[in-house]
Amino acid sequence: xxxxxxxxxxxxxxxxxxxxxxxxxxxxxxxxxxxxxxxxxxxxxxxxxxxxxxxxxxxxxxxxxxxxxxxxxxxxxxxxxxxxxxxxxxxxxxxxxxxxxxxxxxxxxxxxxxxxxxxxxxxxxxxxxxxxxxxxxxxxxxxxxxxxxxxxxxxxxxxxxxxxxxxxxxxxxxxxxxxxxxxxxxxxxxxxxxxxxxxxxxxxxxxxxxxxxxxxxxxxxxxxxxxxxxxxxxxxxxxxxxxxxxxxxxxxxxxxxxxxxxxxxxxxxxxxxxxxxxxxxxxxxxxxxxxxxxxxxxxxxxxxxxxxxxxxxxxxxxxxxxxxxxxxxxxxxxxxxxxxxxxxxxxxxxxxxxxxxxxxxxxxxxxxxxxxxxxxxxxxxxxxxxxxxxxxxxxxxxxxxxxxxxxxxxxxxxxxxxxxxxxxxxxxxxxxxxxxxxxxxxxxxxxxxxxxxxxxxxxxxxxxxxxxxxxxxxxxxxxxxxxxxxxxxxxxxxxxxxxxxxxxxxxxxxxxxxxxxxxxxxxxxxxxxxxxxxxxxxxxxxxxxxxxxxxxxxxxxxxxxxxxxxxxxxxxxxxxxxxxxxxxxxxxxxxxxxxxxxxxxxxxxxxxxxxxxxxxx
Amino acid sequence: xxxxxxxxxxxxxxxxxxxxxxxxxxxxxxxxxxxxxxxxxxxxxxxxxxxxxxxxxxxxxxxxxxxxxxxxxxxxxxxxxxxxxxxxxxxxxxxxxxxxxxxxxxxxxxxxxxxxxxxxxxxxxxxxxxxxxxxxxxxxxxxxxxxxxxxxxxxxxxxxxxxxxxxxxxxxxxxxxxxxxxxx
Numbered sequence: 001x002x003x004x005x006x007x008x009x010x011x012x013x014x015x016x017x018x019x020x021x022x023x024x025x026x027x028x029x030x031x032x033x034x035x036x037x038x039x040x041x042x043x044x045x046x047x048x049x050x051x052x053x054x055x056x057x058x059x060x061x062x063x064x065x066x067x068x069x070x071x072x073x074x075x076x077x078x079x080x081x082x083x084x085x086x087x088x089x090x091x092x093x094x095x096x097x098x099x100x101x102x103x104x105x106x107x108x109x110x111x112x113x114x115x116x117x118x119x120x121x122x123x124x125x126x127x128x129x130x131x132x133x134x135x136x137x138x139x140x141x142x143x144x145x146x147x148x149x150x151x152x153x154x155x156x157x158x159x160x161x162x163x164x165x166x167x168x169x170x171x172x173x174x175x176x177x178x179x180x181x182x183x184x185x186x187x188x189x190x191x192x193x194x195x196x197x198x199x200x201x202x203x204x205x206x207x208x209x210x211x212x213x214x215x216x217x218x219x220x221x222x223x224x225x226x227x228x229x230x231x232x233x234x235x236x237x238x239x240x241x242x243x244x245x246x247x248x249x250x251x252x253x254x255x256x257x258x259x260x261x262x263x264x265x266x267x268x269x270x271x272x273x274x275x276x277x278x279x280x281x282x283x284x285x286x287x288x289x290x291x292x293x294x295x296x297x298x299x300x301x302x303x304x305x306x307x308x309x310x311x312x313x314x315x316x317x318x319x320x321x322x323x324x325x326x327x328x329x330x331x332x333x334x335x336x337x338x339x340x341x342x343x344x345x346x347x348x349x350x351x352x353x354x355x356x357x358x359x360x361x362x363x364x365x366x367x368x369x370x371x372x373x374x375x376x377x378x379x380x381x382x383x384x385x386x387x388x389x390x391x392x393x394x395x396x397x398x399x400x401x402x403x404x405x406x407x408x409x410x411x412x413x414x415x416x417x418x419x420x421x422x423x424x425x426x427x428x429x430x431x432x433x434x435x436x437x438x439x440x441x442x443x444x445x446x447x448x449x450x451x452x453x454x455x456x457x458x459x460x461x462x463x464x465x466x467x468x469x470x471x472x473x474x475x476x477x478x479x480x481x482x483x484x485x486x487x488x489x490x491x492x493x494x495x496x497x498x499x500x501x502x503x504x505x506x507x508x509x510x511x512x513x514x515x516x517x518x519x520x521x522x523x524x525x526x527x528x529x530x531x532x533x534x535x536x537x538x539x540x541x542x543x544x545x546x547x548x549x550x551x552x553x554x555x556x557x558x559x560x561x562x563x564x565x566x567x568x569x570x571x572x573x574x575x576x577x578x579x580x581x582x583x584x585x586x587x588x589x590x591x592x593x594x595x596x597x598x599x600x601x602x603x604x605x606x607x608x609x610x611x612x613x614x615x616x617x
Numbered sequence: 618x619x620x621x622x623x624x625x626x627x628x629x630x631x632x633x634x635x636x637x638x639x640x641x642x643x644x645x646x647x648x649x650x651x652x653x654x655x656x657x658x659x660x661x662x663x664x665x666x667x668x669x670x671x672x673x674x675x676x677x678x679x680x681x682x683x684x685x686x687x688x689x690x691x692x693x694x695x696x697x698x699x700x701x702x703x704x705x706x707x708x709x710x711x712x713x714x715x716x717x718x719x720x721x722x723x724x725x726x727x728x729x730x731x732x733x734x735x736x737x738x739x740x741x742x743x744x745x746x747x748x749x750x751x752x753x754x755x756x757x758x759x760x761x762x763x764x765x766x767x768x769x770x771x772x773x774x775x776x777x778x779x780x781x782x783x784x785x786x787x788x789x790x791x792x793x794x795x796x797x798x799x800x801x
Contacts, residue, residue: 004642005642006638006639006642006648008652031654032654034654035654115653115654116654138673139649139673140649167654168651168675168676170654171651171652171653171654171675172649172650172651172652172675173634173635173638173648173649173650173651173652173667173675174647174648174649174650174675175642175647175648175649248674248675248676250673251673251674251675252673252674252676252678254673254674255672255673255674255678256678258671258672259681326676327674327676327677327678327679328678328679328680331678347698347724349720349721349723349724349727350697350698350720350721350724352720353694353718353720353721353724354695356718356720357691357694357715357716357718357721359691359694362660362661362662362691362692363661363662364626364660364661365659365660365661366659367626367627367659367660368659368660474654578625578659578660593747594711594738594749595627595659595660
């Protein structure tokens with residue numbers, strides 16, 4: 001193990017997966033986990049393994065494929081983000097009860113913060129819920145190392161093991177060691193054994209007690225044999241505080257002790273929070289007058305402690321119960337625990353300078369030239385009084401155009417449309433509903449909702465925003481694109497129109513998303529049909545994501561004619577493009593060339609015709 | 618050495634930390650940093666942290682950065698708190714007048730922050746036909762020209778040769794030099 005290379009945390013995990021001899025890897029993309037599976041494919045090719053890599057249509061699908069592939073003895077893994085585990089919760093809970101044969105690793109990336117998720121949930125709780133062991137890495141290097149131990153543990157006890165990195169591990173960039181050799185493949189020897197592989201109520205009598213026994217055994221191993229993940233870092237000076245830390249909070253504490261020379265803190269580092277090595281914690285707590293528990297995101301370690309009387313943590317308000325534990329925040333918490341004075345350094349000068357300089361927040365928004373922006377504009381303009389349920393993906397950012405009224409989880413655009421329809425149906429009133437969903441999300445979990453809506457005769461327009469890519473997570477393929485993860489692998493492209501027709505939808509139209517003016521009428525017609533016939537109508541707004549274009553389209557440069565612009569800000573509020581800016585001094589809109597990609601769509605937006613082609617000037 | 622790199626999505630910020638990592642690695646140093654992913658953010662604020670040395674955490678603590686590389690002047694102001702007193706700021710200006718704000722200057726002076734401005738967009742307009750995608754390399758050149766970050770122009774040129782797509786290497790090296798000259 002001599003070579004080192006700078007890898008993204010996700011690449012380090014992927015490298016570990018391949019080196020550990022995993023032969024089947026599946027995933028559904030989701031930030032911060034998305035880069036793992038493509039990297040598994042790349043390292044598999046590089047190291048000459050035959051590892052199968054597949055995107056499942058959703059996390060449940062991916063999980064069931066991978067775990068079943070392990071039943072015959074192969075090492076397999078499934079990768080997702082924390083909200084993805086909600087989707088895969090059903091097979092996760094079931095297979096936790098199984099006596100597995102091959103090593104099965106579940107990688108779930110959590111997103112404290114959260115930076116791009118609907119929730120801030122902590123997957124370690126899911127591990128506790130399912131009674132499966134969980135590894136909680138502090139760094140990218142440790143995450144890679146944990147993959148090997150997770151597989152060994154899984155094979156030894158016949159249990160699902162979870163590796164739970166958080167975003168700051170996934171998206172850390174760090175130099176990590178590489179092994180050249182890959183562990184040898186295992187032969188698939190599936191033996192029919194219904195008692196083992198069929199999930200029936202009768203089996204629970206055996207399965208659950210056995211799972212409890214496994215947990216006791218694993219807890220003992222975590223106490224004794226996993227010293228490289230669970231250990232005490234002694235203080236150099238007189239100890240004033242003991243801290244139990246896991247995940248990235250441990251990495252931060254280490255840096256703080258090194259850079260600030262802080263020598264009064266003793267740390268118990270916990271890398272395996274479930275099942276918690278309780279003896280280790282008890283001993284540590286006994287040695288200290290007070291103990292702070294720092295972990296992301298929920299009190300998983302804290303909750304499992306036998307005696308919390310000395311503990312400072314989330315229960316008694318020392319640690320915030322939501323949000324990411326950033327270094328500066330942790331520093332403040334420690335000071336508070338020790339009763340030290342904290343200097344707050346709010347620079348009033350900078351704060352007023354920001355006001356004077358109009359430094360306003362720059363929240364995420366759809367890219368300049370994004371086809372979704374044009375689709376939202378047409379939908380809103382066609383039926384301004386409509387309710388617009390939406391979904392999880394780039395297009396959730398349509399909220400900036402007032403085009404998103406609800407977004408629950410993947411696929412809920414369709415089912416929420418049904419819900420809104422039912423609410424107005426009870427009142428007997430016509431209230432248009434136009435839902436938006438992405439192509440990948442539609443396959444993930446929109447399909448079942450659509451079948452249900454057709455069957456139940458729900459009137460709404462479903463706009464599938466088909467940009468030929470899973471864009472928000474970095475450009476993965478999906479069933480309607482048909483290309484597969486590995487270069488050269490060709491899948492079958494599933495046609496969206498045919499799928500909808502197969503679900504029983506009779507009104508389906510595919511339109512060019514950039515054709516804003518035409519699409520206003522298209523949306524009106526679709527709603528009229530849906531309402532009249534009491535059934536869903538589907539519109540497919542098609543235009544490729546601008547991030548995947550190999551050749552830029554013919555530029556259509558525009559300018560704002562200051563003579564015509566009346567400063568109404570309609571273009572800003574309804575179109576919301578980074579390339580369109582309002583100048584506070586002249587009270588006119590103008591084109592910010594730094595962001596404009598010359599797509600020309602905004603020419604159709606200004607009701608006064610002030611946005612014109614630059615050639616017309 | 619601790620860097621914070623800020624700007625808006627689509628400006629090529631990740632390439633900057635990649636180059637810094639490449640150079641450090643060539644010198645046999647350990648590196649750790651954090652990237653920003655997820656949510657479509659072309660135009661949204663982006664912050665990337667990067668540390669060279671024996672660190673474990675990918676995050677730079679507020680008040681500890683040695684260098685702040687700002688691809689956007691507003692993002693520079695928004696993230697000034699990351700710099701330590703006496704830290705160094707390399708910033709792309711598009712409205713130097715706005716940046717001359719009295720209160721801002723008084724804070725910079727009080728904290729002894731060294732400012733190295735470069736008017737990136739006008740340079741790229743003049744010399745590169747307005748191809749703003751070269752901004753990241755321009756800033757890296759300016760960093761070398763300003764003599765901050767402990768990276769020499771030779772090391773940076775080599776990193777660009779190693780990392781930039783082959784057909785853009787020459788143009789990137791040209792831009793690197795433009796940035797270097799502008800900040801000297």
